[in-house]
Amino acid sequence: MRTRSFDVAVIGSGPAGMAAAISASDEGSSVVIIDREGRSGGVLKQCVHDGFGLERFHKRLSGPWYAQIESDEVSRRPIEVHQDTFASRIEKTPSGFSIFCSSPRGFERIDCAALIMATGCRERTSKQIAIHGTRPAGIFNAGTAQNMVNIHGILPGRKAVILGSGDIGLIMARRLSLEGCQVIGVYEAKSEPSGLARNIHQCLDDYHIPLYLGTTVTRCIGIERLEAVEVAKTDSSMHPIAGTEQIVSCDTLVISVGLIAENELIKPLGVKMDKATSAPVTDQYSMTSINGLFCTGNCRVVFDLVDTVSKTSMICGRRASQIARKASAGPAVQVVSCTDLAFVCPQVIRMPAGKVQLHFRPKKVLRDYMLTASQDGKIIGQKYYSVLRPAQMEDIEISADESQAEIRLEGESR
Amino acid sequence: MTFRALERRIKSISPEASASIIDGCVVLKGKCKSYSQVLECGRLAARLHSDGVVNDLYVEGLESKPMYISSIKDEELEAKSFDVCIIGAGVVGCAIAREMSRYKLSTIVVEKEYDVGLRASSRNDGMIHPGIDLRPGQRKTYYNARGNRLYDQLSKDLGFDFVRNGSYVVFDKAWNWLLLPAFIFRRIFNPIDGIRFYSRKKLAKLQGSVASWQKGAMYLPSSGIVCPYQVTISLAENAYSNGVRFSLDTAVLGMQSKDGEITSISTNRGTFKACVVINAAGVYSDIIAQMAGDRFFTIHPRKGTEAILDKEAGYLTSSVVAKIPLGDVKNHTKGGGLVRTIDGNLLVGPSAEETIEREDDSTSSSIIASLFEKHSRTVPALTQRLDITYFSGTRASTYEEDFIVRKGRRVSNIVHAAGIQSPGLTASPAIAIDVCRLALEILRAQGINARPNDSFNPKNPQRIRPSRLDDEQRDALIQKDPAYGRIVCRCEEISEGEIRDALTRPLSVMNMDSVKRRCRVTMGRCQGGFCTPAAAQLISKQAGIPMSKVRKARGYLALCPVKEAQDENQEL
Numbered sequence: 009m010r011t012r013s014f015d016v017a018v019i020g021s022g023p024a025g026m027a028a029a030i031s032a033s034d035e036g037s038s039v040v041i042i043d044r045e046g047r048s049g050g051v052l053k054q055c056v057h058d059g060f061g062l063e064r065f066h067k068r069l070s071g072p073w074y075a076q077i078e079s080d081e082v083s084r085r086p087i088e089v090h091q092d093t094f095a096s097r098i099e100k101t102p103s104g105f106s107i108f109c110s111s112p113r114g115f116e117r118i119d120c121a122a123l124i125m126a127t128g129c130r131e132r133t134s135k136q137i138a139i140h141g142t143r144p145a146g147i148f149n150a151g152t153a154q155n156m157v158n159i160h161g162i163l164p165g166r167k168a169v170i171l172g173s174g175d176i177g178l179i180m181a182r183r184l185s186l187e188g189c190q191v192i193g194v195y196e197a198k199s200e201p202s203g204l205a206r207n208i209h210q211c212l213d214d215y216h217i218p219l220y221l222g223t224t225v226t227r228c229i230g231i232e233r234l235e236a237v238e239v240a241k242t243d244s245s246m247h248p249i250a251g252t253e254q255i256v257s258c259d260t261l262v263i264s265v266g267l268i269a270e271n272e273l274i275k276p277l278g279v280k281m282d283k284a285t286s287a288p289v290t291d292q293y294s295m296t297s298i299n300g301l302f303c304t305g306n307c308r309v310v311f312d313l314v315d316t317v318s319k320t321s322m323i324c325g326r327r328a329s330q331i332a333r334k335a336s337a338g339p340a341v342q343v344v345s346c347t348d349l350a351f352v353c354p355q356v357i358r359m360p361a362g363k364v365q366l367h368f369r370p371k372k373v374l375r376d377y378m379l380t381a382s383q384d385g386k387i388i389g390q391k392y393y394s395v396l397r398p399a400q401m402e403d404i405e406i407s408a409d410e411s412q413a414e415i416r417l418e419g420e421s422r
Numbered sequence: 423m424t425f426r427a428l429e430r431r432i433k434s435i436s437p438e439a440s441a442s443i444i445d446g447c448v449v450l451k452g453k454c455k456s457y458s459q460v461l462e463c464g465r466l467a468a469r470l471h472s473d474g475v476v477n478d479l480y481v482e483g484l485e486s487k488p489m490y491i492s493s494i495k496d497e498e499l500e501a502k503s504f505d506v507c508i509i510g511a512g513v514v515g516c517a518i519a520r521e522m523s524r525y526k527l528s529t530i531v532v533e534k535e536y537d538v539g540l541r542a543s544s545r546n547d548g549m550i551h552p553g554i555d556l557r558p559g560q561r562k563t564y565y566n567a568r569g570n571r572l573y574d575q576l577s578k579d580l581g582f583d584f585v586r587n588g589s590y591v592v593f594d595k596a597w598n599w600l601l602l603p604a605f606i607f608r609r610i611f612n613p614i615d616g617i618r619f620y621s622r623k624k625l626a627k628l629q630g631s632v633a634s635w636q637k638g639a640m641y642l643p644s645s646g647i648v649c650p651y652q653v654t655i656s657l658a659e660n661a662y663s664n665g666v667r668f669s670l671d672t673a674v675l676g677m678q679s680k681d682g683e684i685t686s687i688s689t690n691r692g693t694f695k696a697c698v699v700i701n702a703a704g705v706y707s708d709i710i711a712q713m714a715g716d717r718f719f720t721i722h723p724r725k726g727t728e729a730i731l732d733k734e735a736g737y738l739t740s741s742v743v744a745k746i747p748l749g750d751v752k753n754h755t756k757g758g759g760l761v762r763t764i765d766g767n768l769l770v771g772p773s774a775e776e777t778i779e780r781e782d783d784s785t786s787s788s789i790i791a792s793l794f795e796k797h798s799r800t801v802p803a804l805t806q807r808l809d810i811t812y813f814s815g816t817r818a819s820t821y822e823e824d825f826i827v828r829k830g831r832r833v834s835n836i837v838h839a840a841g842i843q844s845p846g847l848t849a850s851p852a853i854a855i856d857v858c859r860l861a862l863e864i865l866r867a868q869g870i871n872a873r874p875n876d877s878f879n880p881k882n883p884q885r886i887r888p889s890r891l892d893d894e895q896r897d898a899l900i901q902k903d904p905a906y907g908r909i910v911c912r913c914e915e916i917s918e919g920e921i922r923d924a925l926t927r928p929l930s931v932m933n934m935d936s937v938k939r940r941c942r943v944t945m946g947r948c949q950g951g952f953c954t955p956a957a958a959q960l961i962s963k964q965a966g967i968p969m970s971k972v973r974k975a976r977g978y979l980a981l982c983p984v985k986e987a988q989d990e991n992q993e994l
């Protein structure tokens with residue numbers, strides 16, 4: 009069995025993995041990227057729509073274009089890229105980590121001092137949101153449908169219902185109707201759309217696709233292929249209301265109901281998890297509770313914009329390189345969120361920190377809101393938001409230097 | 423009960439219903455107000471000692487959906503002739519097919535679905551039952567005990583996974599211990615190997631996830647688990663390799679007979695002859711008996727729903743944890759519980775609901791919720807959050823609540839393996855041996871002396887699972903064949919080589935779900951979110967068809983190439 013050794017190993021060559029590898033390499037480390045697929049870019053490869061890179065490059069790039077810019081940067085550096093290589097298992101060693109990988113070249117071990125997980129996320133499935141009824145062909149996750157249309161050139165169906173108004177659902181509504189599939193409507197169990205306002209305009213309004221809020225799909229009907237779905241109105245806790253059921257005929261159901269961070273590989277190492285993000289607790293450098301183990305990109309927290317993924321992953325790569333060369337991690341202080349917020353990331357701050365961005369989402373729409381971060385009673389950051397929506401990730405900058413006391417977030421609507 | 427008493431009681435349930443004895447069977451005719459009345463009458467009739475209950479009671483306006491028949495229509499089997507025709511390729515039909523393949527006979531299995539093992543045989547718990555809850559003297563008990571013991575050798579020969587991981591029957595009330603003598607007594611007639619009793623303390627030590635207030639347990643080491651469709655597919659593959667013909671997408675629609683003998687069988691793929699017909703049609707076995715003119719029993723379908731949890735929940739038990747099935751005895755279920763599956767997931771269920779539908783696989787959220795509620799009383803840490811999927815299956819129960827394994831009553835060339843409800847998976851290898859013997863007797867009576875098949879090979883080609891090898895072996899395998907190194911399904915870690923094997927093994931079927939059941943691709947926590955397109959591409963390559971023509975279960979995965987849809991829109 010072949011064994012190789014690097015300062016830093018990165019699993020995943022989506023935007024997060026590539027950005028982390030680039031900055032780790034620039035910091036002087038030997039770096040390897042491992043990716044399961046034959047091409048770099050992660051999920052961006054199948055996102056042929058534009059809207060990527062607005063913040064970073066001030067241009068509206070397509071996903072593959074954005075990925076190309078990054079992978080060109082990777083190839084300009086002495087970074088080894090192992091494609092078609094699947095990380096099967098990770099073990100902790102005295103000097104770092106061992107990754108056991110399967111590829112057409114064999115089963116091999118890669119040792120590293122610091123390990124960056126950039127494995128992205130997977131979609132929630134129809135079963136996880138309790139869609140019942142029969143199991144005909146024609147039920148897809150949005151990402152699967154996107155892959156079929158954009159990579160393989162096959163259309164999942166001719167008459168589709170879309171469940172979930174997140175950005176991926178909205179983008180797929182437009183994509184499918186452009187490709188000749190009639191989109192009957194986008195159904196959303198919440199009373200507010202989950203996607204960005206600009207996507208509602210550009211993907212639904214411009215194509216006359218109706219959006220049904222407070223409505224969900226409860227049942228699939230069909231023996232060979234999907235023939236119809238049952239939809240029902242929902243109450244405030246998103247449960248279907250009996251008696252409001254309606255049958256909508258369609259041959260395809262596209263489900264876009266949320267993403268789950270993929271961290272199955274490192275859970276057995278005993279990494280500390282955050283219930284709010286269902287992902288590891290990380291510091292401002294994306295390091296987990298295990299020294300030398302990092303988790304960045306969408307497997308750390310589901311970001312809205314790839315630009316933020318790249319930015320936070322660069323910080324991660326630099327730090328991983330330092331930790332690989334035995335830099336000390338520094339004492340950690342806890343960030344204590346407030347009840348209005350669904351999560352805050354990072355969950356801990358290593359001191360001394362200087363200026364740090366905290367990312368968060370509100371649980372519900374909040375207007376005229378002031379968020380304050382304090383430590384030992386001293387205000388270390390404050391920001392005013394005219395409106396906060398769960399659909400949009402926000403941030404607040406804090407500066408934390410001296411105190412070892414926990415950082416508290418407090419907010420109020422004015 | 424006397425017949426008079428039965429008549430009276432039937433009338434009191436439904437004045438428009440009547441009972442009669444025809445040719446040794448109790449025949450119920452007329453109308454009921456509800457389906458539960460139909461069931462009640464049927465159960466009463468079974469208490470009368472007769473040759474069987476034919477329950478033709480109906481409820482106005484209540485009709486079950488027609489049987490699913492593939493849309494394929496051709497003359498594939500027209501005017502052909504076979505020694506043996508097995509109807510139904512569930513675990514029972516496939517086990518019989520394998521037994522028959524030990525003889526030099528032309529045997530055909532006809533199955534209405536696109537693959538083998540799609541009905542009850544892929545929709546169950548996968549438990550190889552110890553048989554503790556079965557009454558001595560029943561055929562269920564007899565075949566279960568024998569079937570259970572055959573599994574070790576069968577799994578070695580056919581290469582399917584089988585583990586005797588034992589099961590705990592938990593006592594939730596202190597007085598349950600009073601049943602001890604009953605269990606011990608039962609063992610005299612119904613031998614169960616290695617049974618042990620554990621105190622509350624010992625139970626807590628062995629199964630930490632069980633609620634601490636439980637009062638102890640009975641442990642049955644002979645209880646095992648398998649993947650039920652892997653078993654069915656393995657049996658079919660072996661039968662096929664030994665010369666049995668399988669005709670899939672083929673539904674038996676009628677039979678012609680003369681002088682108490684079936685002369686021909688009609689299907690959507692032609693009408694053909696067979697010297698012996700074997701009825702292994704599961705929930706439709708009474709309909710097949712009717713077609714043959716040999717109906718003496720009635721199937722009343724009983725649906726069971728199960729939830730499958732993420733492997734993460736596997737820590738809850740590595741065995742089976744069930745409650746003592748007291749309240750369930752009258753429902754003829756095993757009460758269900760938590761079953762660690764052979765692949766490391768956890769199964770919760772099954773429920774038991776009487777239904778008029780013979781093949782309604784739909785699930786509902788209320789049933790799933792009730793399963794979690796019920797079983798979290800035994801294992802408090804059980805949570806619905808880890809549920810990755812759910813399914814339901816239908817048991818082929820008769821009113822006698824026992825298996826039927828016998829020659830026809832009025833038809834000379836049929837053998838019934840009917841009413842095979844739970845524990846039919848466990849019992850099937852033993853049932854197959856007897857059915858094969860009965861079929862050979864019928865053939866002999868017709869002057870056909872079947873000789874042993876000298877080239878019979880009891881073994882299947884080996885299944886290669888790289889992720890189960892140790893690191894060095896795995897590396898060596900990939901060096902020889904790089905396809906075993908390219909991982910397609912990330913959740914289950916299935917390589918391109920394994921998908922290729924699933925598509926080239928004996929009796930392979932070019933369908934997304936067939937490949938899934940043969941190698942577990944798309945079966946993990948993302949449920950095919952990532953690997954569906956890649957697996958479809960491999961099927962399309964292997965089958966030489968465009969990706970848009972790849973089937974998923976009974977339908978098409980996708981509906982057309984993007985280009986085609988665009989062109990059509992342009993024309994509009």
Ligand SMILES: Cc1cc2nc3c(=O)[nH]c(=O)nc-3n(C[C@H](O)[C@H](O)[C@H](O)COP(=O)(O)OP(=O)(O)OC[C@H]3O[C@@H](n4cnc5c(N)ncnc54)[C@H](O)[C@@H]3O)c2cc1C
Pocket residue numbers: 019020021022023024025042043044045049050051052055057058059060061093094095096126127128129150151154175176179270273304305306307311312313314315317912
């Ligand atoms: C369908 C969809 C549409 C989107 N649309 C937009 C949009 O319009 N605008 C926008 O700004 N953002 C969009 N996003 C979000 C954006 O694409 C993501 O934020 C970004 O791709 C996340 O990057 P990542 O590197 O964390 O993960 P990914 O891009 O998912 O990369 C993860 C990589 O890790 C690899 N990997 C995982 N496990 C293993 C393993 N065990 N071994 C080896 N390799 C492994 C995977 O193959 C993959 O290449 C979209 C996301 C999705 C899913």
Ligand SMILES: Cc1cc2nc3c(=O)[nH]c(=O)nc-3n(C[C@H](O)[C@H](O)[C@H](O)COP(=O)(O)OP(=O)(O)OC[C@H]3O[C@@H](n4cnc5c(N)ncnc54)[C@H](O)[C@@H]3O)c2cc1C
Pocket residue numbers: 509510511512513514515532533534535538539540541542543544545546547548549550551672673674675702703704705706707724725726727772814815816817842843844845846847848849
């Ligand atoms: C929820 C549930 C849990 C269970 N758990 C267990 C367990 O843990 N252990 C155990 O031992 N048993 C268990 N059982 C019982 C076991 O699953 C069945 O006894 C067994 O699968 C029956 O096999 P079969 O071949 O008779 O039926 P099936 O698998 O239903 O096969 C019958 C076949 O006949 C075909 N067919 C029907 N009519 C026609 C026709 N006209 N023409 C052509 N083909 C036809 C059908 O398509 C089907 O494939 C369980 C059952 C259920 C429902």
